[in-house]
Amino acid sequence: MIDLYTWTTPNGRKASIMLEEVGLPYRVHPVDIGKNEQFDPNFLAISPNNKIPAIVDHDAPGGPQAVFESGAILVYLAEKTGKLLASEGPERWAALEWTFWQVGGLGPMAGQYGYFALRAEQKVPAAIDRFGEEVARLLGVLDRRLNDHPWIAGEHYSIADIASYSWTKVILGALAKAEPDRDPGVPAVENWLMAMEARLAVQRGMAVPKV
Numbered sequence: 001m002i003d004l005y006t007w008t009t010p011n012g013r014k015a016s017i018m019l020e021e022v023g024l025p026y027r028v029h030p031v032d033i034g035k036n037e038q039f040d041p042n043f044l045a046i047s048p049n050n051k052i053p054a055i056v057d058h059d060a061p062g063g064p065q066a067v068f069e070s071g072a073i074l075v076y077l078a079e080k081t082g083k084l085l086a087s088e089g090p091e092r093w094a095a096l097e098w099t100f101w102q103v104g105g106l107g108p109m110a111g112q113y114g115y116f117a118l119r120a121e122q123k124v125p126a127a128i129d130r131f132g133e134e135v136a137r138l139l140g141v142l143d144r145r146l147n148d149h150p151w152i153a154g155e156h157y158s159i160a161d162i163a164s165y166s167w168t169k170v171i172l173g174a175l176a177k178a179e180p181d182r183d184p185g186v187p188a189v190e191n192w193l194m195a196m197e198a199r200l201a202v203q204r205g206m207a208v209p210k211v
């Protein structure tokens with residue numbers, strides 16, 4: 001059994017979509033980050049960076065294994081099940097490249113853009129421009145990739161698609177709200193989002209946690 005510590009945010013959804021995709025049984029523990037539950041010492045013992053998602057795998061060889069950081073969770077579950085990450089060859093490295101690309105780039109930049117463009121009380125035009133331009137650039141990079149390949153890693157659906165899905169939805173939503181007249185111009189991304197949304201595991205994972 002796997003314990004999943006998560007909340008209703010894009011990083012949390014990566015882990016729940018992955019668990020749904022690989023079909024492992026899991027228990028959901030909502031961590032309400034709006035109420036600072038991520039600072040509870042019991043949660044910090046599992047996730048010392050006070051962020052969701054985190055998992056504890058009670059069936060790991062050698063005893064319970066805790067894993068924090070969404071990218072590490074995706075790789076851990078892929079390696080545990082032998083699913084959604086090729087064991088060798090170009091698609092393995094493409095899946096890992098694009099997963100790290102999302103965790104280190106698309107996610108943080110989108111988070112900062114959403115904060116400065118939509119939530120910050122003080123409007124800082126330089127920050128909105130800086131993160132807005134970077135988010136648009138990253139979306140363009142993803143669009144070019146998906147123009148040439150059906151899935152992010154290449155021919156096969158993988159952890160790289162799961163990593164980018166929830167954040168791409170959030171970015172397009174934030175851009176539409178902040179700049180309703182601007183077309184992001186990413187048709188390959190839009191098609192890929194539809195293919196993602198057609199997957200039952202994606203629909204189920206996006207509904208976790210139920211709060």
Ligand SMILES: N[C@@H](CCC(=O)N[C@@H](CS)C(=O)NCC(=O)O)C(=O)O
Nearest residue numbers: 009011033050051052053069070071
């Ligand atoms: N790099 C981390 C980022 C996780 C993250 O930013 N989680 C947010 C919610 S989406 C969080 O828990 N924030 C609570 C806090 O910062 O106190 C990952 O990919 O897992």
